[in-house]
Amino acid sequence: MAFGKQKVLILGPLLPLSVAKILRALAQAENPGLLILGKQAIDDDCNQTGQMVAGLLKWPQATFASKVILDKEKQEVTVEREVDGGLETLCLDLPAVITTNLRLNQPRYATLPNIMKARSKVIKKVTPQELNVEIKSDLEVVEVTEPPKRKAGVMVSSVDELIDKLKTEARVL
Template structure:
């Protein structure tokens, strides 16, 4: 089995986001860019799957401008066998990303496509026949569990869940639409029935939980478990500019480095010097969106990015009586 891992170059998770003074976006000049931490986790997971003998090859994929190749080299130095770079200078929106992913899956026919935040089991492993998409850690856990146990169950008790949607939250639904597969979004629990090729998905909807039964293959997007991330302030964003594709994840991990490592279900390896040297001779195949028959639509143009309006300064009150008085007679709210 071949595993394809999508990795991407993003603003380093430790960088505090600043709006540019000319309002054209957020500051990316002189800002540390790194591999998306979730992509590192995904790649590490892919490498471990390969090392356990379940996969024969790990292919790293990135999309974006020429600089993205740096990230690809990092991935190769970590141990990916070869790289694919879809070169695109413009902004990539979820629709284009979904189309490029679909096209690459058709070219490479991987058994498993893992995206930093998204894991994608494609149709060529029909015996499994399900897709995990915008997910983060959980589907990687799920994948690991599946290998171990042959099925995946997300239990509320073990993985109480909470939605962390990225700002866009579109790619999974869009890939499902393009493939004509059923979808289970915001899933908090997934039970697979391999025999009947059905997934039972419990998903969070406004005001409760909904249970769906989906024919496999399907696209299942998961929501995150807070317990693995407990005490970690995690901030997930979707930002699309010329340097970022898919979903940019930014962690605000407090100040404690130890907390940061808790967040990660595996510890991505460091690239050693010999491996960095070796990575230089590994093959990076370049595709253009045209070669993949995907027309990049840049339908959305960022006009400006501004700071949100500040709230006017409030007042401090000294007692409950004063508070009640203010609420009654000043704010007229009670």
């Protein structure tokens, strides 16, 4: 996991809260004005880390950003996000946490001089212990069971028969 000029060395699986605690510690150490995170993890499909980081840091957040406009003079960021009813625009004071939507990305390809400059940058490696973050599972799996088997469906030949079965057997009408 890389953050700014630091790289965290972790062995084993991480849950969203552990990742959020690591990111909080790194944000407190480096004091960034803006954290931009992905929408959800690809390993467990959770959509939690960005919101947890914002909560731990007590920073404002905008989720599912499809457009971001940064105003350094006013120290604020305007975020356009997709919601069920269309688009929503939020204005946040910095520092803030933003999670992204797939429409935000317009890839830029690195030029050779910038690749060479990046190679010469020093990345400090730190462990969670050096950040005073304990990596532990806050969840315990008590039991895993299969859902009950569904009963076979019944074919009906007409709408009248369907209504009759819904009234008499299912008692939903």
